[in-house]
Amino acid sequence: MANIDVEVAGLTKRFGAFAAVEDVSFSIRRGEFFSLLGPSGCGKTTIMRMIAGFEQPTAGTIRIAGEDMAGRRPFERPTNLVFQHLSLFPHMTVAGNIAFGLQMKKTPRRETEKSVGEMLDLVQLSGFGGRKIPHLSGGQKQRVAIARALINRPAVLLLDEPLGALDLKLREQMQLELKRIQREVGTTFIYVTHDQKEAITMSNQIAVVNNGRIEQIDSAAEIYERPQTPFVANFIGQTNLLKGRLSGVGGGAGVADCGGFRVRVVCGFPARAGENISLSVRPEKIRFAGNLPEGANRIAAEVDDVIFLGSLMHYRLALAGGITLTAEAPKDGSLSLARGDKLEIGWLPEDGSVFADKKTE
Amino acid sequence: MTAQPSAFRHLPQKALTALVYVFLFLPVLMVAAMSFNSSRYSVFPVPGWTAKWYRAAAADELIVESLKISAVLSLCAAVIATVIGSAAAVALVRYRFRFRDAIRAAFVSPLIIPEMILAVTLLMLSASLDLRGGFWTVVAGHVLICLPFVITVMSARLHGFDRSLEEAAMDLGAGEWRTFWHVTFPLSLPGVVGGALLAFTVSFDNFIITFMVAGSDIVTVPVKIYSMIRTEFSPKLHALSTFVVFVTLGILVLYRLVLRGAARW
Numbered sequence: 014m015a016n017i018d019v020e021v022a023g024l025t026k027r028f029g030a031f032a033a034v035e036d037v038s039f040s041i042r043r044g045e046f047f048s049l050l051g052p053s054g055c056g057k058t059t060i061m062r063m064i065a066g067f068e069q070p071t072a073g074t075i076r077i078a079g080e081d082m083a084g085r086r087p088f089e090r091p092t093n094l095v096f097q098h099l100s101l102f103p104h105m106t107v108a109g110n111i112a113f114g115l116q117m118k119k120t121p122r123r124e125t126e127k128s129v130g131e132m133l134d135l136v137q138l139s140g141f142g143g144r145k146i147p148h149l150s151g152g153q154k155q156r157v158a159i160a161r162a163l164i165n166r167p168a169v170l171l172l173d174e175p176l177g178a179l180d181l182k183l184r185e186q187m188q189l190e191l192k193r194i195q196r197e198v199g200t201t202f203i204y205v206t207h208d209q210k211e212a213i214t215m216s217n218q219i220a221v222v223n224n225g226r227i228e229q230i231d232s233a234a235e236i237y238e239r240p241q242t243p244f245v246a247n248f249i250g251q252t253n254l255l256k257g258r259l260s261g262v263g264g265g266a267g268v269a270d271c272g273g274f275r276v277r278v279v280c281g282f283p284a285r286a287g288e289n290i291s292l293s294v295r296p297e298k299i300r301f302a303g304n305l306p307e308g309a310n311r312i313a314a315e316v317d318d319v320i321f322l323g324s325l326m327h328y329r330l331a332l333a334g335g336i337t338l339t340a341e342a343p344k345d346g347s348l349s350l351a352r353g354d355k356l357e358i359g360w361l362p363e364d365g366s367v368f369a370d371k372k373t374e
Numbered sequence: 375m376t377a378q379p380s381a382f383r384h385l386p387q388k389a390l391t392a393l394v395y396v397f398l399f400l401p402v403l404m405v406a407a408m409s410f411n412s413s414r415y416s417v418f419p420v421p422g423w424t425a426k427w428y429r430a431a432a433a434d435e436l437i438v439e440s441l442k443i444s445a446v447l448s449l450c451a452a453v454i455a456t457v458i459g460s461a462a463a464v465a466l467v468r469y470r471f472r473f474r475d476a477i478r479a480a481f482v483s484p485l486i487i488p489e490m491i492l493a494v495t496l497l498m499l500s501a502s503l504d505l506r507g508g509f510w511t512v513v514a515g516h517v518l519i520c521l522p523f524v525i526t527v528m529s530a531r532l533h534g535f536d537r538s539l540e541e542a543a544m545d546l547g548a549g550e551w552r553t554f555w556h557v558t559f560p561l562s563l564p565g566v567v568g569g570a571l572l573a574f575t576v577s578f579d580n581f582i583i584t585f586m587v588a589g590s591d592i593v594t595v596p597v598k599i600y601s602m603i604r605t606e607f608s609p610k611l612h613a614l615s616t617f618v619v620f621v622t623l624g625i626l627v628l629y630r631l632v633l634r635g636a637a638r639w
Binding site: 065067086087088092093094096097098100101102103104113114117118161162165 | 536538539541542543544545546547548549552556557560561
């Protein structure tokens, strides 16, 4: 318990009858890079604003470094925030912005100057201290915002989609930068984003948020390989979602009738025959005739479309019953398919994820 | 390739614009020319150039006195209007409350109500309160007509204010008061200064309210100019008028500079 930095339990926020955040719980170990990932409007920003102290929870508790944050104002919390639009003070220099947190703590001038220098080094902006904020590039502003938020040595650094405004190249560069900074300072990061690639690249743990609830908390690999809900399977990476009805259940495995063909599935939950399920199969898990391993499901398919994606190929496959799947294969010359080709495709039962169709996503 | 810039492109528009400017500024230029006119009479063409009317005006105690009264009066009115108007703008922009739109309309109404009616009402009110003619009664009247300008300038500034800057300050450890002092106030300062400068010129140029409300001992520059026209016409009048025009223009230029400096933030 000692190395748990952030503990959120039963966190709920209602605006009138609308529940923006509903019974959210998670705990984050010290020094972890934790992402809150979800579509816009899912409540992830509200969760973060409650941790920072800008919103009051309707119910639930937030503990940081063992202390209950209830009733603490934003300026009384060991958290700092990198704002979505950075919110740098336009009337101050770079150094003025970074020093602000220490000045509020009435730190002696010499100590402040030393810390500002260290922060400028950390974000690789040495020598930029005297610059005015409007004269900086997007990436430089980003670095100033991070330095400003880190100078008070917060227990937790909150980041609210700070890379959203940058172009793709710079964003990827800043993702690596953020990872490096986090390794160097060892602070717990809570990163809010709607970009699944960003979350997967940087996080130790990802909480997938949807409609104010957490759908799954796991490492990036777990979330990708073993999604626990259709929403997670769909939101993280690309997937094929099939509807089916279970029959012949036994020992955690069964057969699903997808209407037109049957496939063997592995269920991670106690399944009953006759139950409706959703089955998720990632495009790269689909194999083609000649490469189908022992024990794979085998289904007749016709190539409907071929899409060239650089190093990868995407094939749209038409199956019996009007079902289409997307399959992905490396473009290495071992497979050359054209529209209209008929062949057998398939996947291993354990490569699919099965979800009980009780609630809708 | 863009079309070659030609002196004759848009000629009608340019000519019309020039005419409008001539119409606007010719009277002012005439007064300025007459103030340097060596003749005692306003004749054209000017027989010779001199600065003696300025020297005469500067030596005229009553003129100097009127400049002093105007400066002090407008300064008081501008400061009071800026304090009240800024506070009102913060409330009108930042908070939701009952009758907010009605209150906003009430504050801005002196712009719409004919000034003569406003002046007569003020006269009647101050007479019935037995405050007629006092310095602060005139200041109160000026504050009334300056408020719409201060509130409009400040509201515009506050509407463009990014509230997350205040949140950033609080997040970094500043309480409400220090957030206001370090972030909100410096960033609204151009609005405050702009409003104050505008209020000063509105008050400095005001004639009707001063004339109706002020007692005989409060003679501001516009009132002095009016009485000079009626009693002792002299080119000193042109000198004083030209001086006032340039003071007002100077303040307006300052106002634009403040706003332009602020735009870079």
